Amino acid sequence: MAKSTHEMLESPDFKRLVRGKWTIAIVLTILLFIVYYGFILLIAADKPFLAQKIGEYTTLGIPIGVGVIVAAWVLTYIYVVWANRVHDVEVSRLVEEMKK
Amino acid sequence: MQAAQTAAQTVIGQRNNAAIIFFFLIVAITLYITYWAAKRTRSTKEFYAAGRTVSAFQNGLALSGDYMSAASFLGIAGMVSLKGYDGMIYATGWLVGWPALMFLIAGPLRNLGKYTFADVVAFRLKQTPVRIAAAIGGILTVLLYTIAQMVGAGSLIKLMFGIDYVWAELIVGAVMLLYVLFGGMIATTWVQIVKAALLLGGVTILTLMVLAQFGWNPGDLYQAVSAKLGQKALEPGGLVTGKIDAISLGLALMFGLLGLPHILMRFYTVPDAKAARTSVLYATGFIGYFYIIIPIVGFGASVLVGRDLITKIDKGGNMAAPLLAEVLGGTPFLGFIAAVAFATILAVVAGLTLAGASALSHDIYVNVVKKGVATEQEQVRVAKMATVVFGILAVLLGVLFKGQNVAFMVGLAFAVACSANFPALLMSIVWKRFTTAGAVSSILTGAFLSVFLIIISPTVWVDVLHKKEALFPIKNPAIVSMTAAFVIGILVSLMAREPSAEAMFEDEKLRTYLAVGAE
Numbered sequence: 001m002a003k004s005t006h007e008m009l010e011s012p013d014f015k016r017l018v019r020g021k022w023t024i025a026i027v028l029t030i031l032l033f034i035v036y037y038g039f040i041l042l043i044a045a046d047k048p049f050l051a052q053k054i055g056e057y058t059t060l061g062i063p064i065g066v067g068v069i070v071a072a073w074v075l076t077y078i079y080v081v082w083a084n085r086v087h088d089v090e091v092s093r094l095v096e097e098m099k100k
Numbered sequence: 101m102q103a104a105q106t107a108a109q110t111v112i113g114q115r116n117n118a119a120i121i122f123f124f125l126i127v128a129i130t131l132y133i134t135y136w137a138a139k140r141t142r143s144t145k146e147f148y149a150a151g152r153t154v155s156a157f158q159n160g161l162a163l164s165g166d167y168m169s170a171a172s173f174l175g176i177a178g179m180v181s182l183k184g185y186d187g188m189i190y191a192t193g194w195l196v197g198w199p200a201l202m203f204l205i206a207g208p209l210r211n212l213g214k215y216t217f218a219d220v221v222a223f224r225l226k227q228t229p230v231r232i233a234a235a236i237g238g239i240l241t242v243l244l245y246t247i248a249q250m251v252g253a254g255s256l257i258k259l260m261f262g263i264d265y266v267w268a269e270l271i272v273g274a275v276m277l278l279y280v281l282f283g284g285m286i287a288t289t290w291v292q293i294v295k296a297a298l299l300l301g302g303v304t305i306l307t308l309m310v311l312a313q314f315g316w317n318p319g320d321l322y323q324a325v326s327a328k329l330g331q332k333a334l335e336p337g338g339l340v341t342g343k344i345d346a347i348s349l350g351l352a353l354m355f356g357l358l359g360l361p362h363i364l365m366r367f368y369t370v371p372d373a374k375a376a377r378t379s380v381l382y383a384t385g386f387i388g389y390f391y392i393i394i395p396i397v398g399f400g401a402s403v404l405v406g407r408d409l410i411t412k413i414d415k416g417g418n419m420a421a422p423l424l425a426e427v428l429g430g431t432p433f434l435g436f437i438a439a440v441a442f443a444t445i446l447a448v449v450a451g452l453t454l455a456g457a458s459a460l461s462h463d464i465y466v467n468v469v470k471k472g473v474a475t476e477q478e479q480v481r482v483a484k485m486a487t488v489v490f491g492i493l494a495v496l497l498g499v500l501f502k503g504q505n506v507a508f509m510v511g512l513a514f515a516v517a518c519s520a521n522f523p524a525l526l527m528s529i530v531w532k533r534f535t536t537a538g539a540v541s542s543i544l545t546g547a548f549l550s551v552f553l554i555i556i557s558p559t560v561w562v563d564v565l566h567k568k569e570a571l572f573p574i575k576n577p578a579i580v581s582m583t584a585a586f587v588i589g590i591l592v593s594l595m596a597r598e599p600s601a602e603a604m605f606e607d608e609k610l611r612t613y614l615a616v617g618a619e
Contacts, residue, residue, distance in 0.1 A: 005606050008614075018613055022530075025203040032203075032354075036196045040350055043189060043340040051335035057322040059334045061185055065395075068192045069388045076199045076384045080377050083207070088374060095614050 003098050013097075017090050024082055028075050035071045039064065111431055112413055112422060115262045118435025123261070126298070126443045127275060133290045137283035144479040147284035148215040148458050152619075154289055154369040160382020163366050165292030166451045167194075167357075167383070168299055168390055170252055170444045171510060176391070177424075178417025180398020181410055184325070184333030187398055189340060191391040193350060197357030198384040202377060205358055208529045210367045210376040211611050211618040216455075217364040217521065218463045221528045221543075224604035226536040228468050233543040235463040237520030238361040240547055241513050242456040243497070245360075246449065248509035250498030253445040259414065260422060260438040265502055273495035276450040280457070280487050285369055288450050295440075295447035300386060302440040306421065307393045309428040310400030321396065324403045333402065345575050349511070352578035356514030359521030362455035373615055397421055404428070416507075453494060457486035508559045511576050515554060519546030519581035527589050529612060532605045534589070535598040542589030549584055553577035 008014050043050060043061075050061035141147055154162070172194060180187030213219035218234035250269060257268035279287045314320040325333050340346045357363060367376045401410060401420035404427050413419040422441070426434040461483040466474045474482070524542045527534045554560055556571040574580070610616045 005610050009606055009609055014613070018609075021207075021613065028203050029200060032196060032199050036192070036350060036354070037347065039192065040189075040340055040346045041343060043336045044343045044346055047336045051331075055319050055322070057326040057331065057334065058319055059185070059322075059331075061336055062188070062322070062334065065185075065188045065192055066392055069195050069392055072195050072199050073384050073388045076202050076381055079199070079202055080381045083377055084374060091614055095616065098614075098616070 008094065008098055011094075013090075013094060017087070017094065020090075021087060024079065028079055032072065032075055035068055035075075039068045110409070110413070110423060110426055111434065112419060112426070113259055113262060116260070116431060116435050116438065118432040119261055119438040120435070122436050122439030123442055126294070126439055130287075130291045130294060130443075130446070131275075131278060133294070134279050134283040134287040137287035137290065140286055141282070141284040142480070143476055144215070144462075144483065146286060147480055147483050148365070148454075148462065149368040150285040150289050152369060152371050156370060156375040156378035157382055158289065158293055159366055159370050159375070159379035160386065161296045162289045162292035162369075163363065163379060163383035164386040164390070165296035165299075165447050166362055166366065167387060168296065168444070169249060169448045170256060170441050171248065172390075173299060173303065173394070173444060174256065174418045174421055174441060175416070176394050177398045177401065177421040178410070178414075178419070180395045181401040181405070181420035182407055182417040183337060183339070184329065184399075184402070185335055186337045186339035188395045189336065191394060193353045195384070195388050195391055196350070197354045198380060198387065200354050201358050201363075202380045202384070205525060205529065206367065206376050206380050207373040208612045209364060209525075210370070210373040211613075211615045212529070212608065213364075213368060214619050215365070215368055215462050216458050217359075217361060217525055218459070218467075221524050221539055222467070223528065224601045224608050225528070225534075225539055225598070227472065229536055229540050231463045231467045233540040234521070234524070235459045237359070237516065237524075237543045237547050238459040238463070239456055240551075241359065241517045241521060242361055242452050242459070243493075244509050244513035244516060245362075246452045246456070246494050247497050247501055248506050248513065249445060249449050249452065250494055251501045251504065251506045251509075253449070254498055254502060256418065256441060256445070259419065260441065266499055269495050269498040272446060272449060273491055273498075276446050276453060277488065277491040279446075279450045280453050280491070281484055284483075285365075285454060288447075288454050289366075289369060291447045291450055295443045296386065298440045299444055300390060302437055303390060303393060303397060303421075306400075306425060306428070306437070307396045310396055310404070310424070313400070313404065313428070318396065321399055321403070325399050328403050329407070333399075344573075344579065348574050348579035349576045351582060352511065352514040352518050352576045355518035355522045355578070355582065357517075359517030359519075359525065360513075361459060361521070362451040365455050365458060372618070397424060400424055449494060453487060453490045456490040456493075457483060460490065461486040505564050508554065508564065511559065512551070512554050515550040515576055515578050515581060516547055518578050519550040519585045520544075521546075523582060523585040523589055527586070527593075531593070532602055533593050533597065535593045535596065535601055537596065537598075538589045538591075538593030541592045542585045545588040546581055546585030550577050550581035553581055 222230040254265040254268045401424040405423045410420045425437040524539045558570040561570040
């Protein structure tokens with residue numbers, strides 16, 4: 001039998017879906033904060049650390065700056081892969097349950 | 101020595117035939133696109149949302165087109181050329197909003213809304229007060245952003261094409277009005293795609309030309325920077341000193357993106373939440389790539405053009421990238437880069453105008469004045485009238501603020517966006533007890549507090565009004581104004597329950613997470 005809106009919202013599957021979505025979203029947001037604010041606070045706290053040379057002239061700050069941008073993209077990529085492979089599959093299964 | 105030679109050679113500020121040819125070419129292509137799009141723009145869904153037929157890849161490019169303004173292209177290249185590594189720190193801040201946009205609101209925003217982010221905030225609340233408040237937040241953000249773009253546009257075009265400031269404003273206003281008025285979101289999207297491709301392509305060529313000068317080895321470029329300007333240029337300088345200042349600016353950049361109406365509006369041009377997410381991934385990739393290579397252009401300019409010449413042409417360093425193009429590729433390449441900068445300005449202003457017009461017509465006229473009852477024909481007509489009103493306003497503001505220091509306005513736009521628009525948007529999605537009064541007070545608190553605090557902060561009080569000491573110590577008020585908007589929204593919602601809003605939360609939830617009933 002098709003589930004009503006209320007039954008769906010109260011079902012363990014739906015609750016797990018919502019909880020899973022926000023768990024992933026919040027964990028990734030916290031990682032983003034750590035990456036970006038880690039970088040900014042490192043600059044504020046320890047400039048000599050970023051100014052040290054890793055090549056003849058290249059400073060450590062340069063690859064770290066690029067790394068922040070790459071890391072931001074990687075976090076975005078992780079979310080999309082999770083959403084497309086795990087989340088959306090579960091969403092379509094629940095939508096089917098409501099139609100039945 | 102090299103700088104002295106190029107100083108004699110630069111043609112910036114004079115009429116440049118190559119620039120004019122490229123400019124006309126870009127305008128011709130985009131107007132042809134507009135002509136093609138106009139035949140496909142009859143309904144409101146087509147005017148505001150391109151019929152929801154834009155692919156994830158196309159929208160990814162268009163989102164990056166909306167976001168990468170002339171300020172980020174010319175401004176950040178200039179900042180790196182003059183301030184070295186500090187410019188690079190600044191560049192990273194502009195990307196970090198995109199992952200946050202993805203994690204927190206991309207899916208629900210697409211599933212719940214129709215044309216504007218106010219659709220989401222007003223989903224289960226009382227239409228009239230919420231729409232008016234959301235339109236105030238939205239239009240304020242768009243106007244501040246537009247002023248910064250238009251004033252920048254006038255000065256840049258004057259510098260690059262030798263056209264008078266007021267004429268430059270009128271040309272930008274007229275061309276972008278043609279796009280939006282006749283081609284709606286379809287034309288605006290394609291103009292963004294063309295512009296993003298040109299900008300990414302142009303900056304890539306510039307980067308490759310710089311690297312070719314240094315044997316394809318960035319280390320050799322840094323060696324030249326160090327030899328010419330000292331190792332200091334490769335080390336963090338004075339940009340990040342106060343921790344609170346840095347955190348507050350970071351918050352504004354990160355969450356401001358989640359409240360920019362012209363960006364949020366793009367989510368309704370794709371078919372579903374999956375396409376919306378994928379488009380954010382593409383956009384993050386394009387924009388990240390852009391901010392990774394732009395410092396190479398800046399460092400290249402500081403070595404190959406020299407700081408003396410860059411500041412001689414423009415104190416803020418905005419001409420670093422065009423000057424570098426001239427040194428490396430002669431007048432024709434300068435012309436190409438100038439035309440790309442012009443296309444960038446046109447496209448961004450077009451996107452802003454469409455967002456401003458949709459707030460006026462869809463949120464205020466259709467949903468407040470007409471209580472949601474208006475024929476398709478009437479809606480399109482009003483949308484077009486609002487577009488003209490907004491276009492004229494943009495030109496007038498551009499002329500009015502001529503010669504003013506508007507550098508703070510983009511920061512202010514982000515502060516208003518993250519304080520007025522983002523908290524109400526997020527709370528309306530996740531919190532059952534959120535009420536109409538809570539939404540309205542949160543939006544108004546965020547909007548007025550961020551504007552008021554920035555006026556009494558060092559950004560305006562000291563830098564613009566030239567007073568001795570600021571009344572509020574933080575340069576960007578986001579940390580205070582965004583927090584206040586959340587706190588006020590929560591407290592006011594807790595004071596009185598709104599049963600009708602709570603009753604509709606089940607339907608909203610079903611649509612948020614399962615896209616049941618999504619348009």
